Amino acid sequence: MIFVNVTTTDLERSKAFYTALGCAINPMFTDENAACVVWDENTNFMVLTHGHFSQFTDKQIADPHAVAQVLLSFSRDSREHVDKTVDAGVAAGGREPRPAQDHGFMYGRSLEDPDGNLLEFLHMEPQAAEQGPEAYVAEHGAGPDPVPGR
Known part of the structure; x- marks a missing residue:
């Protein structure tokens, strides 16, 4: 399986966007900090708030609008x-x-x-x-x- 982690500034907006693409949200791995977006049985996105994402890295979080x-x-x-x-x-x-x-x-x-x-x-x-x-x-x-x- 692959879990791709991306950041969001608005988790509810991200969940709505990815479900509009046909993805499902796995509620077992979704809370106020993260949502597990299911593409297929092997591919998932973890859409994480900046605060939650920062727990996994010491690096600055990039602004995907700029870089x-x-x-x-x-x-x-x-x-x-x-x-x-x-x-x-x-x-x-x-x-x-x-x-x-x-x-x-x-x-x-x-x-x-x-x-x-x-x-x-x-x-x-x-x-x-x-x-x-x-x-x-x-x-x-x-x-x-x-x-x-x-």
């Missing part, structure tokens, strides 16, 4: 599922910081939660996931640059 510390990416089963997830997040108070990225074999959109934590939702064509992006491009054509960042 990027991590980008959390989640695969979706279709481009439409990517769009539905991000659109729900924007409607629930999130922000889409950049346009959709379409690389032909992979489609993704970015989303900031209300606290500025960066999420990305992507769909990769099965052939590209199994054989690599070049195999997909060889069969389907180049379209956008097949390797992001190149």
